Amino acid sequence: MIEIKNLSLGFVKSNGIHSTRVNLEAVKPVLENLSLTIEPGHVYGLIGRNGAGKTSLMNCITGILTFKRKHQPIYLDGVKLNVNNPNDHAKLFYVTDTISSIHILADAFANTLACFYPNFSVESYKEYMEMFSMDRNVFLDELSLGEKKIVFLSYAFASGAPYIIMDEPTNGLDITSRKVFRKLIASYMTPDRAIVISTHHINEISSLLDHILILDKRHLVFDHSVMETGSVLSFIESDDEDLRQQALYSMTSAYGNRMILPNTSDTDSEIDYELLFEAVLENGKAINELFENK
Amino acid sequence: MIFKEKLSIYLQIAERISDEILAGAYSPGSRVPSVREYAVMIEVNLNTVMRSYDTLQSWGILEMKRGLGYFVADNAVQTILARRREAFISTQASEFFETARTLGVTPDELADMYKTFIRQK
Known part of the structure; x- marks a missing residue:
C-alpha cells in the first residue's frame, strides 16, 4: 500500500528548485494538504487539467521529488518511503512522460534494470517488445517518443514491481500499440499489484480502471472506486x-x-x-x- | 422523449457472456474462460470482470467450482431467456406501448401488426 499523508509541495519561484512548503510567500504551491491511499489489486486513473499537479504527485510517489525524512509524507507498505533503499526502489516502476535516455542498447538497459528489480523478467521484456512489433536492436537515445514509450512500458510490465506509475503512457503510441498496452495492463493485474495511470485520454483506458482520482488546482477533489x-x-x-x-x-x-x-x-x-x-x-x-x- | 442510458460495464459484460451462451459459444456444463483470460481478451479491469462473473453466478447462469473455475449452468439458456423476457416486459415493451399510445396506434392495430409479423417469420 502507498499512503500519502497531508502532502504539501511548492516550487521556489526564482530558480525552479523544489522544496517542501515552509513559507507561502516564497513558493508557488503545487499540491496542498493532499492525502491518498493506493491499494494493491487496483488500477487507478488520475485525471486533471494541465498544471493541476498530476506529474508532481507522481514524482512524489516515486521519490523523484525527495523530502527530508522527517517531512516525508509518502509511506510505502507502512514505512516512510526511501528510494535510496533498494527494497523500496524495487517496489516502484515509473514510466515518465518525457523520457531522457543515454546511448545504450535497449537489451543492455533491460539487463541493468534486472539488477535493480529482483523480479525483472528479461524473457517477458522480449515478449512484450515482440507484441509491440518493436525492434530490440536499438539505442535508447535514437528512438522517437512513441518508441521510447514502448521500450519503457515493456520494461515496466517486465519489472514485476508491485507499483507501476505511468504519466501519459499512451502519448506517442499508434493505434495498434495502444491496444497492446491495454492488454498488458489487464494482464499485469494481480491482488498484490497496483497501477496508477495519469492521462488526458481517459476514454481509451476507462474500461481498465477500477478507481478514479481527479486532481484540481492542487487538491484531490475526487477519490472513489x-x-x-x-x-x-x-x-x-x-x-x-x-x-x-x-x-x-x-x-x-x-x-x-x-x-x-x-x-x-x-x-x-x-x-x-x-x-x-x-x-x-x-x-x-x-x-x-x-x-x-x- | 429521448432517453438513453448505457448499462455499467460489468453488466454489459454479463449480457455479452449471456449472448455468447445463447449463441452456443459456451455450452451448458462447459468451462468458460477464467476471469483473467476474459479480462485480457476484452481489455477490461480484472475486478470488473470478476463482478460480471459474480453477477452471472447470482443469476444462476454460471456456477463456480472451487479450484476449477466457472462453468455454464445446466439450465443457463432457459435462465437467460426468462430474465430477458422479464426485462422486455418491464422496460422495452412499456416504452414501445408509450410510443404507440402517443402516436394513436390502437390495440387492435398493434395486435394485427404483431400477427402479420409472426406469420412472415
Whole structure:
C-alpha cells in the first residue's frame, strides 16, 4: 500500500528548485494538504487539467521529488518511503512522460534494470517488445517518443514491481500499440499489484480502471472506486427538461443533454468520464456529498 | 422523449457472456474462460470482470467450482431467456406501448401488426 499523508509541495519561484512548503510567500504551491491511499489489486486513473499537479504527485510517489525524512509524507507498505533503499526502489516502476535516455542498447538497459528489480523478467521484456512489433536492436537515445514509450512500458510490465506509475503512457503510441498496452495492463493485474495511470485520454483506458482520482488546482477533489461511482451516480442522455432541472450537471448533446443524476435504481449505468470530470470541477462539493450520504 | 442510458460495464459484460451462451459459444456444463483470460481478451479491469462473473453466478447462469473455475449452468439458456423476457416486459415493451399510445396506434392495430409479423417469420 502507498499512503500519502497531508502532502504539501511548492516550487521556489526564482530558480525552479523544489522544496517542501515552509513559507507561502516564497513558493508557488503545487499540491496542498493532499492525502491518498493506493491499494494493491487496483488500477487507478488520475485525471486533471494541465498544471493541476498530476506529474508532481507522481514524482512524489516515486521519490523523484525527495523530502527530508522527517517531512516525508509518502509511506510505502507502512514505512516512510526511501528510494535510496533498494527494497523500496524495487517496489516502484515509473514510466515518465518525457523520457531522457543515454546511448545504450535497449537489451543492455533491460539487463541493468534486472539488477535493480529482483523480479525483472528479461524473457517477458522480449515478449512484450515482440507484441509491440518493436525492434530490440536499438539505442535508447535514437528512438522517437512513441518508441521510447514502448521500450519503457515493456520494461515496466517486465519489472514485476508491485507499483507501476505511468504519466501519459499512451502519448506517442499508434493505434495498434495502444491496444497492446491495454492488454498488458489487464494482464499485469494481480491482488498484490497496483497501477496508477495519469492521462488526458481517459476514454481509451476507462474500461481498465477500477478507481478514479481527479486532481484540481492542487487538491484531490475526487477519490472513489468505479463501483461506488456507478452506484451513487447515474449517467444518462435525454431531451427531458424536467430531468435536466434535477441534474447535478448537464452538457448539451446531439440528443438533448448528457447529464448526471443521483442513482436511485438498482441498475448502474456506464460512467461518462468526460461528463464526470467537468461536473467534479464545477460542482465537486455536491457530488462528494452524495457519496458521503450513500 | 429521448432517453438513453448505457448499462455499467460489468453488466454489459454479463449480457455479452449471456449472448455468447445463447449463441452456443459456451455450452451448458462447459468451462468458460477464467476471469483473467476474459479480462485480457476484452481489455477490461480484472475486478470488473470478476463482478460480471459474480453477477452471472447470482443469476444462476454460471456456477463456480472451487479450484476449477466457472462453468455454464445446466439450465443457463432457459435462465437467460426468462430474465430477458422479464426485462422486455418491464422496460422495452412499456416504452414501445408509450410510443404507440402517443402516436394513436390502437390495440387492435398493434395486435394485427404483431400477427402479420409472426406469420412472415
